[in-house]
Amino acid sequence: MRKREDYEEENSEMEEDEALDESVLEKSPEGMTLLDIPGIGAATAEKLINAGYRNMMSIAVATPGELMEVAGLTELAAKKAINYARDKLKMSFESADEVLKKREKIEKIKTPSEELNKLMGGGFETCAITEAFGEFGSGKTQLANVLSVYVQKLNPDYNVVYIDTESTFRPERIVQIAKAAGLEPERVLKNIKVARAYNSDHQMILAEKVEELIEKNNLPVKLIVVDSLTAHFRAEFIGRGTLADRQQKLNKHMHTLMRIADKYNLAVFVTNQVMAKPDIFFGDPTQAIGGHIVAHASTYRLYLRKGKKGSRVAKLVDSPNLPEGEAVFYVDENGIRDK
Template identity: 35%
Template sequence: MPRRPFGQEGQQQASLGEEQLVEKQLKDLGVSPTVIQKLKSRSMLTMRDMRYVVAMTPDELIDELALTSYEQAYKLQEAAKRIIGYRNTLVTASQLAQQKATAPSLLTTGVKSIDELMGGGLSGGEIYEFAGEFGTGKTQLSHQLSVTVQLPRDQGGFGAKAVYIDTETTFSPERIEAMAKRFGVENALDNIYVYRPLNTGELEYFVRHDLNTLLDQGVRLVVVDSVIALYRAQFKGLEWLSRRQQAINYLLDWLKRWGRIYGAPVIITNQVLTHPLPSGIALKVPAGGNIIAHASTHRFFLKKSGDTWIIECIDSPRIAKGATAEYVIKDDGVWDA
């Protein structure tokens, strides 16, 4: 795996002390010298790399490190989990409820009505899909969240950075500055990483191999605007549909893995398509089919309604289907209607 190209030079090259510590911990936890040497040869002996090991499936790990058995992969992953303090234990439903009640604060959208619709804001480790036609506010809301995540926790933020994966070249520094002035956030542009992939290959490589570097550097919001654009353009024809859906599913799966490990909300914006009904009525529905529908934790449809806009919940494990909130779009972002 190539060295990751993001972050400060001193952060790219892990300190010798950190590498030695991780190597010693792996030895103490029973990982074989052969496997440790494979990690060493790929410069994968940092805490960040241990999170990458935990995120992979055993089959991916065997392929990545050229391991010879499933047992080697399992032992390495269990050791990596111990090193980074990751726990995925069996709990009762009441324990899960308690964990959610004591979880870090929710991320505000900066719009009271939308926060109330979402139960207080966005939760870490969950995927939020915003679908809608052009001009309905998907990108504006994504920009605004990239600003509000920088707010301190007592103001509804995470005091953190954002990464904005811009597949349609719609990211606007000017809009960010206007929103930052509104929310009183200084140096907002310095705390947003923007990546513009040229094709689906670059997008997938970035999410799998580079995104956790930024998460390690304080990013706690991931935005993909939009998740479908490159796939619709570059997987043309029905003969490519199956491969396209598999590729989108794999991308979303990696986004979900990183979101859970780092506790970061993931925002994906989505385009719409026209779905004709036998009655002759044509419905606007989110693109991507069941793949995106099943991967998203919460799905919202954004639409224009007279002088205001409406965001409607179309699927969620805890928000009522059909629940709505009204908003308006101004020069400095999204506001309550």
């Protein structure tokens, strides 16, 4: 283990220690805070905290460029801070049985559809991103509404962060579903924090602010909904010339959501738009927007489509542990149901 002195570096912008409210400093399991990192004083710590870097782990998983941008550190100072945090947190391998013990803490949000729950291995997992893609009217937003209500059946104190990009959130619909679920509508509505995202940058900032809601406001957030994930990105980045920039931003956004899901043991549910590939002559030409970036970043991928006699068909097309399969459900005034 390297000594603390090995990390000492005179930063050109090193500040005098100023008063800092230590209540905002989050301790690591080893009892360490940002102020224990060489080269980080009170002023720099405040900049990091305001940017969402509240603990040793957030520094350990950051890139030098990120710390340089938000805190004004030199590249060398940023690298040394990251390496110091990684050494102190002993970031290395762990045995599979330890991973299994951690997964025992994962919760699953059940819906009123037993068929859908079965398809999802018992429900929608925390510490995971579930993507639901499909054409207009396939049931994506309805499923988002149902999850926003039924997560509160796990615990009536659980909160939901709902990022609405297409102005489709309707509290009246939540009231209908809550009544059918046997929950108090007023309480359910109070536990859902809704934000309207007006562009892709705003959408990304709102996702980053979820940590602030959890840390500063002590909100027990258990579900983040982004409806829809790609609408703004699709509208703002037009043409092949902008594809690389779009994918880079989407990648950062998805990684932010995954980091928050993993750190706070919460579920992320994102809806996604689709397009028809003109070069496919056999089979279903429907393809989700976002390409491989969204596909790889999503833990579970559900393809929703309209079925016969008003039904909806959910097909699990990707999962790390579940087989591909389909579930048929119906959308009604109470939310969703089996036949």
